[in-house]
Amino acid sequence: MPFVPVVLAAALTATVCVPTVPTTRQYPPALPFVATEHWSLDTGSRVAVYHYPPADPGTRHPIPLVYLNGGPVRGISVLDHRFLQLLAGQGYDVYAYEQAGGGRSDLLPMDQYAISRSVRDLNAFIHRLGKGEADVLGFSSGAVVLTRALADPSVAAQLHRAIIAEPGPMDAPTSGITGHKGRPSARDLAPSMTGPRSTRTPRYAVAFGLMRLGLLAPDTGLIGQAEGDNAFTAADLGSDTASAYCARDAHRIPSEDTPQNFTFSPAASLRIQQTVKDSSSIAPQLRRSETPAMLMIAECSSQVRQWATTILANDPAIQRTQYMPGVGHHMWNGLDDNNDRAAAVVTAFLRGEPEPLPNFPTREGIPTFLRDRK
DSSP, X not given: OTHHHHHHHHHHHHHHHSOSSOSSOOOOOOOSSSOOEEEEOTTSOEEEEEEEOOSSGGGOOSSOEEEEOSTTTBOOOHHHHHHHHHHHHTTOOEEEEEOTTSTTSOOOOGGGOOHHHHHHXXXXXXXXXXXXXXXXXXXXXXXXXXXXXXXXXXXXXTEEEEEEESOOOOXXXXXXXXXXXXXXXXXXXXXXXXXXXXXXXXXXXXXXXXXXXXXXXXTOSSSOHHHHHHHXXXXXXXXXXXXXXXXXXXXXXXXXXXXXXXXXXXXXXXXXXXXXXXXXXXXXXXXXXXXXXXXXXXXXXXXXXXXXXXXXXXXXXXXXXXXXXXXXXXXXOSSTTHHHHHHHHHHHHHXXXXXXXXXXXXXXXXXXXXXXXX
16 A cells, blocks of 8 residues: 555645634624724834723823733733723723734734834833823733833833733843742643634644744744634633632633633744843843832732742832732632722722732842742
């Protein structure tokens, strides 16, 4: 049967070489509860924007609040949209945009994704908003963008107050830290995520697997950026989703998003993360920050603790730290009263009111905090 090996080889090649999803970007449909605008920024990025005006104009907070979601290059989840609605209900004029390449925002050429571009986009967004200074809440990789903005005087000049929530590593030296994380998360305890997975298809299993291992560059010609974005599903995140929740919540992890709204660009995300790893230290610049800031960290955080404490140690303008008990990395997760508790911490800082929780850890208390493995 001389032709059998040839046929098998052809079949195997087809499973890796033939796309099974569209190769041009298929954007999510419009959300039913908020309009999507598209703003063209001075940087060249065209981003999807969502606006939640204050529910009661009579209680409007005078400074707009801008939300930077995590990922990087992930769409804003329905769970996050609910939290933004909660903040708007408390008088905040809330704006959120999906960073270039994420969600309903336009893609960039792969070589243009960089942490520096993300910072420039934030600066351009606040300028385009046209309301003077803005308060900014940055979560996860969004907190990294915000931290680096605080270290850039030209961007920091537009920031009124900054909330750094569960940050990732801010630069190359921080990326190299291998410390401990928070209390146990639900990783490896929660049931496996259900739903379709692109990684059940050899083409995407090979491409995404090799990229994650660093054996294939994000700008590989194996699969295009748009095709990869179209293929990737929430189930492909695997245990990463569970790692954002406390171990005790392993069997009640909420649905963070809808299949229609979920988007993630694995190649662009890895590209931005690599530019952070390749960047020089921003600690000297951060030590000159004057923007009032707050740090939020979660009890069951899946982030390396020193990523947050390095920012606390180097930013003299951080006025308070709020250690959020009973929650993991995704602090406003819709469980119990977690959204209300997170909102209380956010609003108290933005209004200059006393903190709802103890100021912990303090800058001086970092060594004890790390020693006690909180």
